[in-house]
Amino acid sequence: MESGGSTEVELFSYWRSSCSYRVRIALNLKGIKYEYKAVNLVKDGGEQKSEDYLKKNPQGFVPALAIDGHTLCESLPICEYLEENHTGDRNLYPTDPFLKYKCRQICEIINSGTQPLQNLAVLKKIKVDFGGDMNEWSKFYITKGLKSVEAVLADTKGKYCIGDEPTVADCFLVPQIYNANRFEVDMTQFPLINEIHENLKELQEFKDAHPDVMPDAPKDS
Incomplete structure (x- = not known):
C-alpha cells in the first residue's frame, strides 16, 4: 500500500499484526508516506522465517521499518525513533x-x-x-x-x-x-x-x- 506518493520508506507488515498496526498508526500521525510490504506470517510456514527477511529482523517478527537508511525493529523503539527524528504532523508523546x-x-x-x-x-x-x-x-x-x-x-x-x-x-x-x-x-x-x-x-x-x-x-x- 502506498501511503501517498513516491517514498523510500518501507514498512514490512502483516495485516493483523498488532505491532505492525501500532507503527502504521504512528506513521500516519506523523504524516510519513510509506510503501507497504506484506509479510505473510502463516503462508508456507511464515515468510518472516525466510533468509531475506531475517536479515531485516533477526527475530523474524513484524514490523520492520526501512527509513533514513536504517532498518528498525520493535514497535515501541520505532515509535520513539519517529518522534525523535521526524517532526511530522503530530507529536507522539506529551511534552510534560x-x-x-x-x-x-x-x-x-x-x-x-x-x-x-x-x-x-x-x-x-x-x-x-x-x-x-x-x-x-x-x-x-x-x-x-x-x-x-x-x-x-x-x-x-x-x-x-x-x-x-x-x-x-x-x-x-x-x-x-x-x-x-x-x-x-x-x-x-x-x-x-x-x-x-x-x-x-x-x-x-x-x-x-x-x-x-x-x-x-x-x-x-
Whole structure:
C-alpha cells in the first residue's frame, strides 16, 4: 500500500499484526508516506522465517521499518525513533514529563504485559505442546491487561488516552482493542477505553491503519 506518493520508506507488515498496526498508526500521525510490504506470517510456514527477511529482523517478527537508511525493529523503539527524528504532523508523546511517563506506562502494560501473551507463537505453543485453550488463555490475559490500562486512564483520560491529543498510547491501545474483540473479550467492563476508542475511530490516521483495509487482508475479513 502506498501511503501517498513516491517514498523510500518501507514498512514490512502483516495485516493483523498488532505491532505492525501500532507503527502504521504512528506513521500516519506523523504524516510519513510509506510503501507497504506484506509479510505473510502463516503462508508456507511464515515468510518472516525466510533468509531475506531475517536479515531485516533477526527475530523474524513484524514490523520492520526501512527509513533514513536504517532498518528498525520493535514497535515501541520505532515509535520513539519517529518522534525523535521526524517532526511530522503530530507529536507522539506529551511534552510534560509526568504525562510522558503515563503515556509510556500505558504502552508498556500492553507491550510487555498483554500482547506478548496472546501473540501467534505463544498461542500455538499453548495449543500444540500443552493442549490449552488458546481463546480462553487470550481472553484472560487481555482482560487483565485492559483492566490495568483502564485504571491508569482514570487519571489521564481526555478525549484520548492522554488528554485531548492522540499519542503513542493510543497507537498501542487501538490494536489491543482489535485483539480483544477478536477473542471476544467482554468490553463492557471498560467504559473509559470504549469512550476513547469511539473518539479515535473518527480520526483518519486510525482508519487508514485498520487491518481490514490493508492490501494483504483477506477479502472476507
